Amino acid sequence: MSENIIEKIQRKKMKRRSFLKWSGAVAAPAIIGSSTAVSNKLKITAETTDEATEEKVITTCGTLNCGGRCLIKAHLKDGVITHLSTDTKEDTFDLPQLRACVRGRGYRQFFYNPDRLKRPMKRVGKRGEGKFEEISWEEAIDYIAEELTRITEEHGPSCRYSNYASGHSGSIIGAGNMAQKLFGLTGGYLGYHNSYSSAQTSTATPYTYGTTETGSTLNTLSDSKLIILWGHNPVETRFGLTDFYVKKAKENGVKIVVIDPRKSDTAVALADEWIPIAPTTDTAMMDAMMYVIISENLYDKKFVDKHCIGFDEEHMPEDVPEGESLKSYILGEKDGVPKTPEWAEEICKVPAGTIQNLAREYATNKPSALMQGYGPQRQAFGEQFTRGGTILAAITGNVGVRGGWASGQGSINLVTTTPVPKGENPLGELTIPCFLWTDAVVRGTEMGEEDGVKGLPDGQDTLPSNMKVMFNLAGNTLINQHADCNKTAEILQDESLLELIVVSEVFMTPSAKFADILLPSNTFMERWDIGSTWAPSQHAILSEKCIESMYDSKSDYEWLTMLAKKLGVEEEFTEGRSQLDWVKWSIEESRKEDPNFPTFEEFRENGVYQPSVEENTVIAFEKEIKDPDNNKFETPSGKIEIFSKDLWDMDNHEEIPAIPKHVHSWEGPEDPLIEEYPLQLIGWHYKRRCHSSFDNNKWLEEIGPQVLWMNESDASDRNINDGDMVKIFNERGEIQMPVEVTNRMMPGVAAIPQGAWWDPDENGVDQRGNINTLTGYRPSPLAKGNPQHTNLCEIEKL
Amino acid sequence: MVQMGFYINSQLCTGCNACVVACKDKNDLDVGINFRRVYEHTEGGYGKSNQGITQNVQTFFTSISCNHCDEPKCMENCPTTAMYKREEDGVVVIDHDKCVGCRYCEWNCPYGAPQYNEELGKMTKCDTCLDLREAGEEPACVAACPMRAIEFGPIEELREKYGDTADVRGLPSSSITKPNLVINAHKDASK
Numbered sequence: 001m002s003e004n005i006i007e008k009i010q011r012k013k014m015k016r017r018s019f020l021k022w023s024g025a026v027a028a029p030a031i032i033g034s035s036t037a038v039s040n041k042l043k044i045t046a047e048t049t050d051e052a053t054e055e056k057v058i059t060t061c062g063t064l065n066c067g068g069r070c071l072i073k074a075h076l077k078d079g080v081i082t083h084l085s086t087d088t089k090e091d092t093f094d095l096p097q098l099r100a101c102v103r104g105r106g107y108r109q110f111f112y113n114p115d116r117l118k119r120p121m122k123r124v125g126k127r128g129e130g131k132f133e134e135i136s137w138e139e140a141i142d143y144i145a146e147e148l149t150r151i152t153e154e155h156g157p158s159c160r161y162s163n164y165a166s167g168h169s170g171s172i173i174g175a176g177n178m179a180q181k182l183f184g185l186t187g188g189y190l191g192y193h194n195s196y197s198s199a200q201t202s203t204a205t206p207y208t209y210g211t212t213e214t215g216s217t218l219n220t221l222s223d224s225k226l227i228i229l230w231g232h233n234p235v236e237t238r239f240g241l242t243d244f245y246v247k248k249a250k251e252n253g254v255k256i257v258v259i260d261p262r263k264s265d266t267a268v269a270l271a272d273e274w275i276p277i278a279p280t281t282d283t284a285m286m287d288a289m290m291y292v293i294i295s296e297n298l299y300d301k302k303f304v305d306k307h308c309i310g311f312d313e314e315h316m317p318e319d320v321p322e323g324e325s326l327k328s329y330i331l332g333e334k335d336g337v338p339k340t341p342e343w344a345e346e347i348c349k350v351p352a353g354t355i356q357n358l359a360r361e362y363a364t365n366k367p368s369a370l371m372q373g374y375g376p377q378r379q380a381f382g383e384q385f386t387r388g389g390t391i392l393a394a395i396t397g398n399v400g401v402r403g404g405w406a407s408g409q410g411s412i413n414l415v416t417t418t419p420v421p422k423g424e425n426p427l428g429e430l431t432i433p434c435f436l437w438t439d440a441v442v443r444g445t446e447m448g449e450e451d452g453v454k455g456l457p458d459g460q461d462t463l464p465s466n467m468k469v470m471f472n473l474a475g476n477t478l479i480n481q482h483a484d485c486n487k488t489a490e491i492l493q494d495e496s497l498l499e500l501i502v503v504s505e506v507f508m509t510p511s512a513k514f515a516d517i518l519l520p521s522n523t524f525m526e527r528w529d530i531g532s533t534w535a536p537s538q539h540a541i542l543s544e545k546c547i548e549s550m551y552d553s554k555s556d557y558e559w560l561t562m563l564a565k566k567l568g569v570e571e572e573f574t575e576g577r578s579q580l581d582w583v584k585w586s587i588e589e590s591r592k593e594d595p596n597f598p599t600f601e602e603f604r605e606n607g608v609y610q611p612s613v614e615e616n617t618v619i620a621f622e623k624e625i626k627d628p629d630n631n632k633f634e635t636p637s638g639k640i641e642i643f644s645k646d647l648w649d650m651d652n653h654e655e656i657p658a659i660p661k662h663v664h665s666w667e668g669p670e671d672p673l674i675e676e677y678p679l680q681l682i683g684w685h686y687k688r689r690c691h692s693s694f695d696n697n698k699w700l701e702e703i704g705p706q707v708l709w710m711n712e713s714d715a716s717d718r719n720i721n722d723g724d725m726v727k728i729f730n731e732r733g734e735i736q737m738p739v740e741v742t743n744r745m746m747p748g749v750a751a752i753p754q755g756a757w758w759d760p761d762e763n764g765v766d767q768r769g770n771i772n773t774l775t776g777y778r779p780s781p782l783a784k785g786n787p788q789h790t791n792l793c794e795i796e797k798l
Numbered sequence: 799m800v801q802m803g804f805y806i807n808s809q810l811c812t813g814c815n816a817c818v819v820a821c822k823d824k825n826d827l828d829v830g831i832n833f834r835r836v837y838e839h840t841e842g843g844y845g846k847s848n849q850g851i852t853q854n855v856q857t858f859f860t861s862i863s864c865n866h867c868d869e870p871k872c873m874e875n876c877p878t879t880a881m882y883k884r885e886e887d888g889v890v891v892i893d894h895d896k897c898v899g900c901r902y903c904e905w906n907c908p909y910g911a912p913q914y915n916e917e918l919g920k921m922t923k924c925d926t927c928l929d930l931r932e933a934g935e936e937p938a939c940v941a942a943c944p945m946r947a948i949e950f951g952p953i954e955e956l957r958e959k960y961g962d963t964a965d966v967r968g969l970p971s972s973s974i975t976k977p978n979l980v981i982n983a984h985k986d987a988s989k
Contacts, residue, residue, distance in 0.1 A: 004968050006837060006862075006910045083823050088941060099944045105819040235812040247810060247945060268857045269812040269945070269984075276853060342848075351850030687814055699822055702829045703815035703836075712843060743843050743855045 059607030061531035061541035065166030066690040068238030069533035070100035117520035118551035130513040145566040157187035159468035164434035165475020175473035175556035181422040188427035192434040199785025200382030205408035208390040210634025215412035218245035223403030225365035232373030235266040236687040263744035276746035280668035281348035286388035288344030292359035300397030310643020367403030380665040387660035400625030418589035429455035433784035452784035476692040478511035483775040510758040520553040539610040655781040677792035683754030692755040707740040737769035801888035803953030803978030813859035820942035833924040834863040858984035864911035864924040865977030872903035908970035
């Protein structure tokens with residue numbers, strides 16, 4: 001018999017030196033609180049525990065920006081969490097257990113990690129060098145208050161910014177929001193719109209439907225005949241309970257197709273068919289599916305006539321020239337290029353026959369659910385991917401029906417939790433797209449509407465000031481999760497640009513190294529909050545404080561209150577409430593909207609609010625489709641807009657077409673740059689991390705090491721073997737890391753799991769494997785979003 | 799004696815490793831010591847169809863702990879008789895008063911189940927979470943699986959419900975140790 005998998009994995013393990021190096025970095029003894037010492041194994045066994053002490057179990061929830069929002073039970077003895085368990089209630093289709101994934105199971109290595117930041121610190125070296133000296137909280141607050149006042153007097157309040165962040169931030173009491181509240185109370189600030197997760201889909205989806213609320217409750221998936229998960233990987237991203245309900249649909253006999261350049265864990269376990277596709281070319285395949293559906297008369301004519309605008313020349317808005325409808329484009333009536341499966345095959349690498357079959361299956365097996373992930377919208381023209389999915393759903397009549405799916409963003413709010421209000425910004429709704437904050441640092445006073453700036457006061461074309469003050473709380477987008485780390489580092493290092501950088505963190509992350517003042521944050525285990533899942537939202541969990549704040553850490557709300565006091569606005573900032581008071585306030589506010597929302601006492605008793613999905617089933621746009629006369633879509637035409645007049649009027653028809661089109665992507669397979677950098681490089685959300693959180697968790701590193709994924713044929717062309725150290729490079733930078741040669745990656749594409757902590761050597765060569773060493777600054781055209789899966793690179797053996 | 803065993807629904811195993819880390823958390827296991835492990839197996843490759851790419855890539859995961867075998871090689875080859883099978887439920891456990899950490903059990907187990915603990919100088923392994931079971935709970939891995947793909951119970955009942963497959967691609971032959979394991983093989987894993 002050939003080598004079995006057990007031998008193979010053990011042989012492989014030995015080769016991963018970088019893994020051993022990394023795990024060794026967290027091998028110092030942990031100190032819990034000030035007196036209880038435990039070993040680095042967090043070992044709390046009978047011999048160290050007073051057996052007379054009763055075990056206490058507290059239900060809580062990780063409020064990092066993690067998609068699952070699982071239920072965590074912390075088992076405590078003598079105030080120390082000895083282990084965690086998860087939901088054990090009766091497990092039904094209607095009310096499934098909210099079981100923690102691997103990340104939740106590894107939390108003890110997060111909050112009891114010996115490497116936690118312990119005391120406030122002030123920078124002593126150059127910016128980014130990571131040299132600090134310890135100071136007291138009072139000294140830190142004094143310094144921030146003085147510098148904030150000085151810089152604001154010099155540059156005006158619009159120079160102040162609280163960065164997009166989603167790390168230890170919290171849920172209803174978001175750290176960044178609270179910083180904005182404080183800025184608002186002391187003159188104002190520059191805000192942001194968009195997110196790094198879903199900028200393009202959030203912007204593009206409403207052009208079709210008028211809203212981002214296009215999701216149905218997930219129980220309806222069992223009523224589908226076919227589910228297409230397009231760039232959607234709920235098993236690893238932990239997208240609410242999506243994996244659970246897709247599994248139930250599979251058990252119900254529903255066929256599942258996954259489209260992804262990488263054979264994801266979702267594809268392995270849930271798919272009947274996996275279709276690899278070249279990144280940035282999804283819309284070409286969608287166009288070709290539309291070609292099959294239109295040319296073979298498989299579209300839902302009645303639905304399209306009644307509910308849509310822009311399908312053919314007979315249903316177009318006024319003042320648009322002829323030949324601009326979807327049908328005209330797809331059949332090539334104007335440009336002479338019919339968007340046939342053969343045309344698409346050359347671009348997206350999916351065989352014409354496969355496209356044809358899928359198009360026929362999708363259009364004829366109704367209802368079918370085409371669910372779009374956020375990966376493909378994080379591309380150069382991700383807006384087109386979003387629009388393409390929504391239009392496929394519309395022309396096949398899969399909108400508003402149980403078992404169908406409207407596609408697009410897919411949000412739904414079955415449970416709403418009320419966040420702590422951040423108050424008014426005296427500067428109004430002045431915002432930039434969050435991805436363009438580095439631009440605002442360098443050339444803010446040149447940035448106007450064409451850069452996506454919103455809310456400029458009358459008579460002002462550009463931002464009043466460059467960004468000068470950065471509060472980066474609970475986040476790694478200061479460098480790690482932003483694009484082009486080397487360029488970003490240069491901007492951050494220049495002290496004439498940003499004059500004050502305040503960072504709060506749990507660990508010495510790459511972003512933390514760029515702080516002027518670095519503050520140690522506590523974790524969700526040490527404070528009160530309420531967690532609610534990513535869309536489709538189906539539950540809320542009380543995130544109960546389980547242990548006291550460790551070391552000299554504080555929650556962001558606590559130290560911002562200190563700063564508010566120093567600036568003379570404490571009462572306005574807190575409104576007299578502690579964090580626990582705000583949780584109770586939020587519950588009461590939520591109860592005003594939803595009387596079934598539990599009281600604080602009920603919440604504490606049960607830990608979770610999980611309404612019945614069967615009794616509260618939502619089908620997106622059901623009423624708009626059943627009774628269109630009385631229920632208009634929230635679009636300008638009141639219908640589903642296959643053709644958007646608003647987009648047409650932007651007059652950038654090549655990059656922002658009015659109907660969804662495949663647009664040749666920069667750094668896609670059609671870019672001539674591919675001659676120099678022949679491999680497409682994408683990132684993916686790795687099961688062992690939530691964005692960049694947990695990268696230093698040794699348990700999770702063991703189950704998911706940081707490796708580059710590369711196809712066998714691409715590897716052999718370069719004489720690269722499994723486990724080799726390689727360099728991955730393009731004109732923006734270089735990474736050196738180990739490779740996993742695997743055919744789960746399609747030829748021509750390589751992938752690095754995103755979120756690893758940027759670790760440059762003296763030459764700026766990243767030694768850990770952060771894909772953003774190689775990603776670029778150019779934003780997507782409509783949303784001005786981050787297109788971070790749009791990269792060309794070359795790979796060589798070291 | 800009612801022999802206990804595990805059922806793994808590999809069809810649904812996503813390779814997430816929640817079972818592995820839940821086990822580590824419950825048993826305080828450091829890096830390198832894994833009472834439960836998840837193995838990935840990938841075969842197959844790509845072809846061309848005109849300009850397009852076709853594929854026959856086959857991937858599956860197998861989650862394995864100790865199989866509490868009928869003929870445990872770890873026990874047969876233990877020179878100190880530290881490794882033994884509990885009479886009441888057939889669970890294979892280690893008497894740490896006898897174990898000298900010679901690692902013969904590790905070498906002899908085809909599944910890699912016994913795990914050497916350097917700090918203790920002794921072998922350690924899955925005991926099916928005896929303490930949790932005594933308290934009426936499931937083993938940590940069973941309660942952890944987000945796909946509900948692991949079950950634990952009397953092996954005869956599991957075999958009645960799910961068949962008696964313990965031979966899938968990549969695993970050692972069940973004839974070696976007669977494992978108390980039932981696998982619902984992934985479509986890519988059938989032998």
